[in-house]
Amino acid sequence: MMRARGLARLARSGYARGQWVYSSLGSGESAPLLLEHSSHFRNPLQSSREVLGCRVIYSWVSNAISTVGQQVQLQSSSAVEEQVDPFSLVADELSILADRLRSMVVAEVPKLASAAEYFFKLGVEGKRFRPTVLLLMATALDLPIQRQISEAAVNTLSSELRTRQQCIAEITEMIHVASLLHDDVLDDADTRRGIGSLNYVMGNKLAVLAGDFLLSRACVALASLKNTEVVSLLAKVVEHLVTGETMQMTTTSDQRCSMEYYMEKTYYKTASLISNSCKAIALLAGQTADVSNLAFEYGKNLGLAFQLIDDVLDFTGTSTSLGKGSLSDIRHGIVTAPILFAIEEFPELRLIVNQGFEKSSNVDRRTRELAAKHASLASAAIDALPENEDEVVQRSRRALVELTHLVITRTK
Amino acid sequence: MMSVRGLARLAKSRGRWVYSSLESAPLLLELPSHFRNPLQSSPQVLGCRVIYAWASNAFSTARQQADLRSSSAVEKQVDPFSVVADELSILADRLRSLVVADVPELASAAEYFFKLGVEGKRFRPTVLLLMATALDLPIQRQTSETAVNALSTELRTRQQCIAEITEMIHVASLLHDDVLDDADTRRGIGSLNYVMGNKLAVLAGNFLLSRAFLALASLKNTEVASLLAKVVDHLVTGEIMQMTTTSDQRCSMEYYMEKTYCKTASLISNSCKAVALLAGQSAEVSNLAFEYGKNLGLAFQLIDDVLDFTGTSTSLGKGSLSDIRHGIVTAPILFATEEFPELRVIVNQGFEKSSNVDRALEYLSMSSGIQRTRELAAKHASLASAAIDALPENEDEVVQRSRRALVELTHTVITRTK
Numbered sequence: 001m002m003r004a005r006g007l008a009r010l011a012r013s014g015y016a017r018g019q020w021v022y023s024s025l026g027s028g029e030s031a032p033l034l035l036e037h038s039s040h041f042r043n044p045l046q047s048s049r050e051v052l053g054c055r056v057i058y059s060w061v062s063n064a065i066s067t068v069g070q071q072v073q074l075q076s077s078s079a080v081e082e083q084v085d086p087f088s089l090v091a092d093e094l095s096i097l098a099d100r101l102r103s104m105v106v107a108e109v110p111k112l113a114s115a116a117e118y119f120f121k122l123g124v125e126g127k128r129f130r131p132t133v134l135l136l137m138a139t140a141l142d143l144p145i146q147r148q149i150s151e152a153a154v155n156t157l158s159s160e161l162r163t164r165q166q167c168i169a170e171i172t173e174m175i176h177v178a179s180l181l182h183d184d185v186l187d188d189a190d191t192r193r194g195i196g197s198l199n200y201v202m203g204n205k206l207a208v209l210a211g212d213f214l215l216s217r218a219c220v221a222l223a224s225l226k227n228t229e230v231v232s233l234l235a236k237v238v239e240h241l242v243t244g245e246t247m248q249m250t251t252t253s254d255q256r257c258s259m260e261y262y263m264e265k266t267y268y269k270t271a272s273l274i275s276n277s278c279k280a281i282a283l284l285a286g287q288t289a290d291v292s293n294l295a296f297e298y299g300k301n302l303g304l305a306f307q308l309i310d311d312v313l314d315f316t317g318t319s320t321s322l323g324k325g326s327l328s329d330i331r332h333g334i335v336t337a338p339i340l341f342a343i344e345e346f347p348e349l350r351l352i353v354n355q356g357f358e359k360s361s362n363v364d365r366r367t368r369e370l371a372a373k374h375a376s377l378a379s380a381a382i383d384a385l386p387e388n389e390d391e392v393v394q395r396s397r398r399a400l401v402e403l404t405h406l407v408i409t410r411t412k
Numbered sequence: 413m414m415s416v417r418g419l420a421r422l423a424k425s426r427g428r429w430v431y432s433s434l435e436s437a438p439l440l441l442e443l444p445s446h447f448r449n450p451l452q453s454s455p456q457v458l459g460c461r462v463i464y465a466w467a468s469n470a471f472s473t474a475r476q477q478a479d480l481r482s483s484s485a486v487e488k489q490v491d492p493f494s495v496v497a498d499e500l501s502i503l504a505d506r507l508r509s510l511v512v513a514d515v516p517e518l519a520s521a522a523e524y525f526f527k528l529g530v531e532g533k534r535f536r537p538t539v540l541l542l543m544a545t546a547l548d549l550p551i552q553r554q555t556s557e558t559a560v561n562a563l564s565t566e567l568r569t570r571q572q573c574i575a576e577i578t579e580m581i582h583v584a585s586l587l588h589d590d591v592l593d594d595a596d597t598r599r600g601i602g603s604l605n606y607v608m609g610n611k612l613a614v615l616a617g618n619f620l621l622s623r624a625f626l627a628l629a630s631l632k633n634t635e636v637a638s639l640l641a642k643v644v645d646h647l648v649t650g651e652i653m654q655m656t657t658t659s660d661q662r663c664s665m666e667y668y669m670e671k672t673y674c675k676t677a678s679l680i681s682n683s684c685k686a687v688a689l690l691a692g693q694s695a696e697v698s699n700l701a702f703e704y705g706k707n708l709g710l711a712f713q714l715i716d717d718v719l720d721f722t723g724t725s726t727s728l729g730k731g732s733l734s735d736i737r738h739g740i741v742t743a744p745i746l747f748a749t750e751e752f753p754e755l756r757v758i759v760n761q762g763f764e765k766s767s768n769v770d771r772a773l774e775y776l777s778m779s780s781g782i783q784r785t786r787e788l789a790a791k792h793a794s795l796a797s798a799a800i801d802a803l804p805e806n807e808d809e810v811v812q813r814s815r816r817a818l819v820e821l822t823h824t825v826i827t828r829t830k
Contacts, residue, residue, distance in 0.1 A: 182614050205592050208614055209652060212588060215618065216641075216648040219625065223641035226634035235625035242619045246518040249611065 086399040086406070090135040093166070094128055097135075101170050130176060130274055131169040133302065133403065137281050137295055138165040139396035140385065164284050167221055171234060172277045174218040179241045181211035229283055233276045244268030248334065257350055259340045263304070271303030294381045298400065301378035306407045308371035311336035312364055313411065341366045368408065375404040492817035492824070493533075496541040499572070500534055503541075507576050510623055521608055521616035522623075525583045530599045536582060536680055537575040539708065539821065543684050543701055544571040545814035546803065547691050570631055571687050577640060578683045580624035585647045587617035592651065593738065636689055639682045650674030654740065659760045665746045669710070677709030700799045704818065707796035712825045714789035717742035718782055721773075724829050728777045736772060739763050743788065745772060748781035786826070793822040 142158075215238070222231050247255075247265040255261040278299035282292035315338055317325035329336050343349045379401050388394065507526050513519040525531070548564075589595070590603040591610050597603055605613035621644065628637050653661075653671040661667040684705035688698035721744055723731035735742050739762055749755045755775040758768050776782070797819050806812065 182618065204610070205655070208588060208591055208610075209648070209655065211614075212648045213652065215621065216645040219621075219641040219644050220638075222625075223634065223638040226638075228629040228632045228634060228637065231637060232626055232629040235622045235629060238618060238622035239626070242615045242622065243513065243515055243518065246513075246515045246612070246615055250515060250517045 084395055084399045084402055086136060086403045087132055089396065089399050090132050093135055094131055097131060097166055097169055097173075098128075100166075101173060128173075129306075130172050130277070133274060133299065133400070134165070134169040134172060134277055134281055136396045136399050136403070137278050137298070138162065138285070139393060140382065140400055141282055141285050141287055141291065141295065142388065142390065142393045143285065143287070161285060164225055165281050167225060168230070168277055168280050168284065171218045171221050172273060174214045174221070175234065175238060175241070176273060178211040178214035178218070179238075179245075181207050181214070183245060225284070227284065230280045233280045233283075237273050237276045240268040240272040244270075244272075256335050257340065257343050259337070259344075262335070262337060262340055266304060266307050267300070270307040271300045274303040275299035291385060294384050298378045298381040301374040301381065302404060302407060305371045305374040305378065305404065308337050308367055308374065309408055309410065311338055312367050312371075316364065337367045337370065338364055371408050375408045379404045490813055490817040490820055492542060492821045493538055495814065495817050496538050499541050500537060503537055503572055503575055503579075504528075504531055504534075506572070507579060510576060510627060511580065511620060513619065517608070517612060518616065518619060521604060521612045522619050524604050524607075524616070525586070525599065526579075530601055532599050534579070535712075536578050536683070539680060539705065539818070540571070540575040540578060540683055540687055542814045542817050542821075543687050543704070544568065544691070546800065546811060546818055547688050547693055547697065547701065548806065548808065548811050549691065549693070567691060570690050573627055573631060574636070574683055574686050574690065577624045577627050578679060580620045580627070581640065581644060581647070582679060584617040584620035584624065585651075587613050587620070589651065591617075592655070631690070633690065636686045639686050639689075643679050643682045646674040646678035650676075650678075662741050663746065663749050663756050663759055665743070665750075668741070668743060668746055672710060672713050673706070676713040677706045680709040681705035697804065700802055704796045704799040707792040707799065708822060708825060711789045711792040711796065711822065714743055714785050714792070715826055715828065717744055718785050718789075719828075719830065721776065721782065728773055728782070733769065733773075736763050736769055743785040744776055744781035746781075747784040748772075748776045748779035751779045751781075789826050793826045797822045 218234075222234055225231075244265050244267075247261070247268065251261070275296045276299070279292050279296040282295040287295070311329065313325055314327060314329045314336065315325045330339070339349070382397050382400050382404075385397065388397075504526070508523060511522040511526055513522050586598060587604055590598055591605045591613050594605075595603045596606045603613075604616060624640070625637075628640055631637070650671050650673075653667070653674065657667070681702045682705070685698050685702040688701040693701070717735065719731055720733060720735045720742065721728050721731045736745070741759055745755070745759065749759060752775045755772060758772055758775075761768055763769050763772070800815050800818050800822075803815065806815075
C-alpha cells in the first residue's frame with residue numbers, strides 16, 4: 001500500500017497565492033510532523049529565507065535503511081520548483097470519482113452492490129494510488145490551448161475529455177479490485193487491506209460474482225468510450241493480470257529463481273495496469289504515439305519501482321532490521337526480488353528458499369537500487385514530455401515526478 | 413443441450429449429401445444410388461429425393477413429418493447445422509488459435525472447451541453464421557466482381573469473428589458458472605474447476621473474456637463493442653439474479669423471464685444484431701435479427717426447463733431434475749404456483765429436502781405447468797420465425813436457404829427431446 005509518509009513540505013513562502021501543501025499521512029505508526037502555516041514551523045533543518053529565497057523543509061519520520069536516506073533537496077535556483085503533494089493535488093477529483101464509482105457499482109441487486117462496494121469504502125480503498133497517477137497524467141498531458149477556438153468550446157472539449165479520462169481511472173480501479181477479489185478467492189487470504197477480506201466475510205461464490213460484476217461494468221464503461229484502441233489496451237491488462245497470477249501459481253523451480261521471470265511476472269501483475277492505463281489516458285487526449293509511449297514508460301517504471309519496494313518492505317517493515325516485516329510473501333512461498341538477489345550471492349539459498357534468509361546484507365540494497373533505477377526511468381519519461389508552459393500542467397508533471405520519489409522512499 | 417436428432421436428409425439433385433450427426437444410431441446416408449431407405453420416393457414422381465429418417469423418441473404431440481412436397485417450386489427443408497458445418501470447423505480452428513496462452517497451465521485451461529469433441533453443439537455460432545448469410549445484401553451489380561468478392565470475404569470474416577467472440581464469452585460464463593454451482597461435469601467431461609481447481613477456472617474465464625474483447629476491439633466498430641459489452645453485463649446480472657432472489661421474486665414469472673433473457677437470450681440476440689450491424693443493415697433489419705435471436709433463445713430455455721422435468725419420456729420426474737434440486741425455480745413450476753398457491757409455500761421453503769421436490773412434482777403433474785411452458789416456448793419460436801419472414805426480400809437461393817434454416821431452427825428448438 002502506498003503512503004506518503006516521511007514527507008511533508010511547506011510550499012515556498014514566496015509563493016504568492018499563499019497555498020500550502022499538507023501531505024496526508026497514513027495512520028501514523030510513528031508520529032508525523034504536522035505542518036501548519038510556515039510561521040509555526042519548528043523543524044531544526046529550517047533554512048533561513050534570506051539564504052535560500054525559499055523554505056524547503058523536509059522531515060524524517062522513518063528509520064531508513066542506512067544506505068538509503070532521505071535527501072534534503074535545497075533548491076536555490078530562482079525559478080523555484082515547488083514540491084507538490086501528488087495526492088492532495090487530485091484529492092477533490094478523486095472523491096468525485098469515488099462517488100461516481102460507488103453509484104456505478106450499485107446494481108439492481110443490493111446484496112452484490114454491497115459486496116463490490118466493500119472495496120470502495122473509505123478506509124479500505126488504500127491510497128487510491130492508481131487513480132491518482134492517472135489523473136495527474138491526464139493534466140500533465142494537456143495539449144496547449146488552441147487560441148483560435150472560443151473559450152466555451154475549449155472548456156466543453158476539456159471537460160468532456162476530462163470526464164473520459166476520469167472514466168479510465170474508474171475502469172482501472174474496477175479491474176484492479178476485480179482482480180483482488182478473484183485473487184482473494186484463490187489465495188484463501190483471510191485478510192486483505194487490513195480487514196477481513198471479502199471471501200472470508202461473504203463467501204467464495206459471492207467474491208467470484210462480485211469480481212465478475214466489476215469486470216462486466218468495466219467492460220461496459222470501456223465500450224462507452226468508443227475508442228477501440230483503448231479497449232485493446234485494457235483488455236490486454238486483464239489478460240496480463242491473469243497471466244501474472246498464473247505465472248505466480250505455476251512456477252517451476254528454475255523459474256522461481258530467475259530474476260527475469262520475476263520481473264516479467266511483476267510487470268504482468270502490477271505494472272501493466274498502470275502503464276497501459278497511462279497510455280490510454282494519452283490516447284484519449286489525442287497525443288502522438290511518442291507521447292503515449294512516454295506515458296506508458298512512466299507507468300511501467302513507476303509500477304515496477306513500487307512493487308520492488310513492496311518486496312523490500314515485506315521483509316523490513318518499518319524497521320531497519322530484516323524479518324520485521326509481515327513476511328507474507330515468503331510465507332506464501334512467493335519468492336521476490338530481495339531473495340532472488342540473495343540467491344545470486346548464496347546459491348545454497350536456492351535450496352532453503354522457504355526458510356527465509358538471514359545473513360545477506362546486500363540484497364536489500366540491490367533491490368532498492370533496482371527500484372531507484374526504475375523510478376528514475378519513470379521520472380525521465382516525464383521530463384521527455386513535450387514542453388508546456390501552463391502552470392497547472394507543470395505542477396501535475398512535478399507531482400508525477402514526486403511520486404517516483406515517494407514510491408521508493410516510503411516505509412510502508 | 414441442443415441436438416438435431418431424428419433429422420437426416422439427402423440433398424437435392426446436385427448429388428451433395430448431407431449427414432447429420434445423431435446420438436442414437438443414425439441412418440448412414442451415402443450417395444443416392446446406394447440408398448436403401450424404405451421411404452425412398454422415385455425420382456420420376458418428385459423430381460428429387462428428399463428423405464427423412466427418425467432417430468429419436470419424440471413426444472406424441474411432436475412428430476417428425478415426412479414431407480412429400482409436390483409443388484414445382486420445391487421448398488427444401490434444410491438441416492441448419494450441416495449448412496454451416498464446414499465454416500464451423502474453420503471457426504473452431506481459429507478459436508483454438510485465439511485462446512492460446514504462454515503460460516502452460518493457463519493454456520490448458522483456456523483451450524479446455526475448445527478442443528475437438530468438446531466444443532458443444534455450437535448452437536450459437538450456427539445461428540450467427542446462418543444469420544450472416546440470411547442478411548446478405550443483394551449484390552451490387554455495378555461493382556466489379558473481384559471487389560464484391562473481396563468485400564464479402566472481409567465482411568464474412570468479421571461476422572465469423574462475432575461468432576468466435578460469442579463463443580469465447582459463452583465459454584467464459586460457463587467456466588464461472590460451474591465454479592459458482594460446484595459443477596462436476598460439463599459437455600460430457602469433467603468441468604474445468606473439477607479438473608484443475610476453482611482458481612484456474614476463474615482465471616481462465618477472465619482470460620477468455622479478455623481475448624474476446626481484444627477480438628472485439630479489432631473489429632473497430634464501437635457499436636458492436638457496446639452490444640457485446642452489454643451481453644457480458646447481462647450474463648453477470650442474470651447470474652446475480654439467480655443467486656440472490658427474494659421470495660417474491662422467486663415466484664414471479666416476470667422476474668424469471670428477465671433472468672432468462674439475461675442468462676440465455678441476450679447473448680444470441682445481441683450477437684445477431686451485431687452481425688446485422690457489421691453487414692451495414694438498417695436499424696430496422698438489425699432489430700429483426702435481434703428479435704429472432706431473443707425469441708429463439710427464450711424458446712430454447714423454456715424447453716430446456718421442461719426437459720429437466722420430463723427428460724426423453726412423456727412422464728414427469730424422469731428428467732435430471734437438476735434445476736429444482738439446485739433450488740432453481742423454472743417456468744413449469746412458476747405456472748404451477750399460479751394454479752396451486754400452496755406450491756408457493758414449498759418453493760419458499762426451498763428444495764433441499766427431497767420430500768419438497770417430490771411434493772412439487774406432484775403439484776406440477778396436477779397442473780398444466782408443462783403444457784403452458786411448451787405453449788409459451790412455441791409462441792416465442794413463432795415470433796422468431798416471423799422476424800425472419802419480415803426480412804427484406806432477397807431472391808438469392810443461398811440467402812433463402814439460410815433463412816429457411818433459421819426458421820427450421822425455431823421448430824427444432826421446441827420439438828427436441830434432449
